[in-house]
Amino acid sequence: MNRCDQAGRLFGAYWDDEVTQAEREWLEAHLAGCPACRQQYEKLARTLETVGSLPRADVAADLPDRALAAARRATAVPDRIAAAPIRPVWIPVTAAAALLLLAASTLLPWIATNIGPGGPGALARRTAPVAEPRLVASAGPAAQDRTGAVHARPTLADSLFDHAEDVEFILDPVVLHRGRAQAPSRLPAGIQGEQAVISF
Amino acid sequence: MPPDRDPLPPPIVSLSDEDLMGRVAEDDERAFTELVRRFQGRVGNLISRVLNDRENTDDLAQEVFVRVFVHRRNYRRGSKFSTWVFTIAANLAKNEIRRRVRRRNWFSLDALTEVLSDSLPQLADPTENRERGLEREQLQGAVGRAIATVPEKYRLALVLRDIEGLAYEEIAEVLGLPGGTVRSRINRARGMLQRKLQPLLQKQDGS
Numbered sequence: 001m002n003r004c005d006q007a008g009r010l011f012g013a014y015w016d017d018e019v020t021q022a023e024r025e026w027l028e029a030h031l032a033g034c035p036a037c038r039q040q041y042e043k044l045a046r047t048l049e050t051v052g053s054l055p056r057a058d059v060a061a062d063l064p065d066r067a068l069a070a071a072r073r074a075t076a077v078p079d080r081i082a083a084a085p086i087r088p089v090w091i092p093v094t095a096a097a098a099l100l101l102l103a104a105s106t107l108l109p110w111i112a113t114n115i116g117p118g119g120p121g122a123l124a125r126r127t128a129p130v131a132e133p134r135l136v137a138s139a140g141p142a143a144q145d146r147t148g149a150v151h152a153r154p155t156l157a158d159s160l161f162d163h164a165e166d167v168e169f170i171l172d173p174v175v176l177h178r179g180r181a182q183a184p185s186r187l188p189a190g191i192q193g194e195q196a197v198i199s200f
Numbered sequence: 201m202p203p204d205r206d207p208l209p210p211p212i213v214s215l216s217d218e219d220l221m222g223r224v225a226e227d228d229e230r231a232f233t234e235l236v237r238r239f240q241g242r243v244g245n246l247i248s249r250v251l252n253d254r255e256n257t258d259d260l261a262q263e264v265f266v267r268v269f270v271h272r273r274n275y276r277r278g279s280k281f282s283t284w285v286f287t288i289a290a291n292l293a294k295n296e297i298r299r300r301v302r303r304r305n306w307f308s309l310d311a312l313t314e315v316l317s318d319s320l321p322q323l324a325d326p327t328e329n330r331e332r333g334l335e336r337e338q339l340q341g342a343v344g345r346a347i348a349t350v351p352e353k354y355r356l357a358l359v360l361r362d363i364e365g366l367a368y369e370e371i372a373e374v375l376g377l378p379g380g381t382v383r384s385r386i387n388r389a390r391g392m393l394q395r396k397l398q399p400l401l402q403k404q405d406g407s
Contacts, residue, residue, distance in 0.1 A: 018368070047394040047401065051343060051362050051393065054340055054344065057241075057244045057245045057248035063265075064233040064236040067265035067266060068269075071269035074269070
C-alpha cells in the first residue's frame with residue numbers, strides 16, 4: 001500500500017477528528033506535499049459539508065398533542081377476548097350428556113348381569129333373599145304328649161345359614177402395627193357382625 | 201412551627217431526557233409530550249433524510265413516539281434516551297424503506313439517473329438567471345435524493361453520523377452493530393455519496 005492509499009484510508013477519521021496525534025501529523029504532512037490527495041480530501045470535505053448543511057425537516061407544531069392522542073388510542077385497544085361473542089356451548093354438552101345417560105342405562109344392567117364379579121348370574125345370586133333361620137325337624141327321639149300322641153321334637157340345625165345358598169363374607173381391612181393387628185371396623189352402622197382378626 | 205413539607209417537584213422542562221422517560225414509564229403524559237417536543241425535530245429529520253420524503257415525515261415521526269409510549273415499560277432506566285428513540289426511529293425507517301421497495305414505487309435502480317436529470321439542466325442553465333437561494337434549494341433537493349439512493353444499510357449509518365451527528369459508539373448501539381462495521385459502512389456511504397454528488401458540486405463551482 002503506497003502512501004496515498006494510506007492517506008485515503010484516514011480521510012474519514014480525520015474529518016471526524018478520530019485520528020491519533022501521530023496519524024494527524026503524518027496525514028497533514030502528506031497532504032501538504034501531495035496535491036492529488038489534497039484535492040481528493042477537499043472533494044470529500046465538500047460533500048460532507050453539503051450533507052451536513054441540509055436544512056432540518058420541519059415537523060408539525062402540534063406533533064406532541066397528536067402523538068399523545070395516537071398513543072392513547074394505541075394503548076386503549078379493547079380486550080378482544082371479552083369482545084368475542086360467547087358461543088352457545090350448551091347444545092353439544094347437553095346432547096353428549098343425554099347420549100351418555102342413554103348408553104349407561106342400556107349397558108349397565110347387561111354388564112352387571114353378565115360380566116360383573118363372579119361371572120354371569122352373580123348379580124342375581126347376590127340379590128336373592130337370604131333364607132331366614134328355621135327350625136327343622138330332627139331325626140331324634142320323638143316326644144309323647146299327654147294325649148299320647150307322638151310329635152317330632154324340633155331341634156336347631158348345625159348352622160343358622162342355609163348352605164344351599166352362596167354366602168358373602170365382608171373382609172374388613174386389616175391394619176398392621178408393630179407386631180399385632182388392629183382391625184377397625186368399617187362396616188356400615190347397624191350391621192352386626194364379627195370381625196376377623198388375621199395374624200401373620 | 202409549620203410542619204415540614206415535601207419540596208416542590210422540579211419543573212418538567214428542567215428534567216433530563218432519561219428522568220422524563222422514567223416518568224413516562226409511570227404513565228405521566230406531560231412528561232411524554234415534553235419528550236416529543238424535545239426530540240420531534242431530530243426524529244423527523246432522521247426519517248425525512250433516510251426516506252427523502254417530507255410529506256409523510258409527520259406521520260412517521262408520530263409513529264415513532266407512539267411506539268415510545270406503547271413500549272414505555274421496556275425502556276431500561278439508566279440507558280440513554282436518545283439512543284433508544286433513535287433505535288426505534290431507525291427500525292421504523294428501515295421497515296418503511298423495505299415496504300416501499302416491495303411496492304416498487306420508491307427508490308428504483310434508476311433513481312440516481314433521475315437525481316441527475318432533474319437537477320443538472322436547471323443548475324447548468326445560464327440563461328435562467330435564477331436566484332442564488334433557489335439554486336441552493338435545488339442543490340439541497342438533489343443531495344437529498346442522492347442520499348436516498350445509497351443502499352439502506354449504508355444510508356442509515358451515514359444519516360446518523362453526518363446529519364444527526366451521533367458518535368460512532370452510539371450509532372453502533374442504535375444499529376446493533378460492532379464499531380468497526382459502523383466505521384466501514386460510514387466510509388463506504390461517504391464514498392458512494394461523493395461519487396454521486398461530484399458532478400453536481402463541480403457544476404455549482406463552475407456556475
